[in-house]
Amino acid sequence: MKNTPIYVEISIDSDIEEVWKATQEPHLHEKWDLRFSSITYLPRVDNQPQEFTYCTNIGFGKKVVGWGRSVGEFHLEDGSRTSSLHFGTEQAISIIREGKGYWKYRPQPESVLFLTQYDYQVNFGRLGRWFDQLIFRPMIGWATALSFDVLKRWLEKGENPASQFIRFFSYWLMTILFSGIWVFHGLVPKIYAMHPEEITMMRDAFPMDLSMAKGLLITMGIFEILLGLCWIFYKQRKQLFRLQALLFPLFMLVVLIASPSYIAHPFSPLTFQLSLWVLSIIGLWISHDVPTASSCKRRRTG
Known part of the structure; x- marks a missing residue:
């Protein structure tokens, strides 16, 4: 099985010196690179490659510690630069055993084309x-x-990487949460179980016979499942946050008018809807300009 090297390319509206500094100085590099928790340069011996150690936290108190070696830096006449790396780890827990790659910096009229390509050998044989x-x-x-x-x-907007990552992961946690809530509430209590309280609330809000209430309940369940799937597949999620910011107050109003007694329920629909409404407002606020991997070119051409 032949490996396909990992390739990533992006254009940065910044000076090449700033891009070089942010990617070559360890205390700056570890701020923005998800692949590393810490990077430490070792004392450099004259005319020898710069060596360093890195650490990556993989969760549950486990971490992978590896070594790296800068095997060459090249500055060309057109102003472009290349930094080549050799890296690896002796830890058996790591999927990566050893690899090589490079970073390239190509100056453009008002930006820098920053790209990388790297590949590695893996542990654990065929399974690995x-x-x-x-x-x-x-x-x-x-x-x-x-x-x-x-x-x-x-580099372009001055926003600290830590705040970007907090916004990114908060945004996606909310996306997964809302998707799960809508799918669960549409599928389980409305369609699968057809819970008596769901039917009662339906008939209190809209007077109708039992068979019509069940049909409407199934219809609402299908709608909620589709809305939950939209959270995964529809890319304009800011619109979904806006929709929920309007829907949840409406749901609360319907419950208050149709069945005021539900306010005292141990798992009150009022507090549940209010919580989701607040989360929707927060989600709408943080969903602006979320970092994304899709802004990068992932295949090499030419």
């Missing part, structure tokens, strides 16, 4: 290669692209 191709390689490529976009926004 399978895991790498299906899961890890797409994930590390995505993390590289997202990190490049965070770097771009940092």
Whole structure:
């Protein structure tokens, strides 16, 4: 199984010296690169490659510690630069065993084209290669692209990478939360269980016979499932936040008018809807200009 090297490219409206500094100085590099938790340069011996150690937290108190070596820096007459790296780790827990790659910096009239390409060998034999191709390689490529976009926004707009990552992960946690809530409430209590209280609330709000209430309940369940799927597949999620900011107060009003007694319910629909409304407002606020891996070019041409 032949590996496809990871390639990521982005144009940054900044001076090449600023891009070089942000990517070559360890205390700045570790701020924006999701792949590393910390980078430490080791004392450099004259005329020898710059060596460093890196650490990546992988969760549950586990971390991967590896080594790196800058094997060459080249400055060309047209102002472009290249930094080549050799990296690896001795830890058996790591999917990556050893690899090589480079960063290139190509000055443009009002920007810098910053790109990387790297590849690596994996541990765990055939199982490791399978895991790498299906899961890890797409994930590390995505993390590289997202990190490049965070770097771009940092240098162009001055927003600290930490605040960008907080906004990014908060945005996606809310996306997953709302998708799960809508799908669950549409599928389980309305369609699968057809819960008696759901039917009662329906008939209190809109007087109708039992069969009509059940039909309307199923229709609403399908609508909620579709809305939950929209949170995953529809890219204009800011519009979904706006929609919910309008829907949840309406739902609260319907409950208050149709069944005021539900206010005292142990799991009150009023407080539930209010919580989701507040989260929708917060989501609408943070959904502006969220970092994205899609801003990067992921395939090499020419």
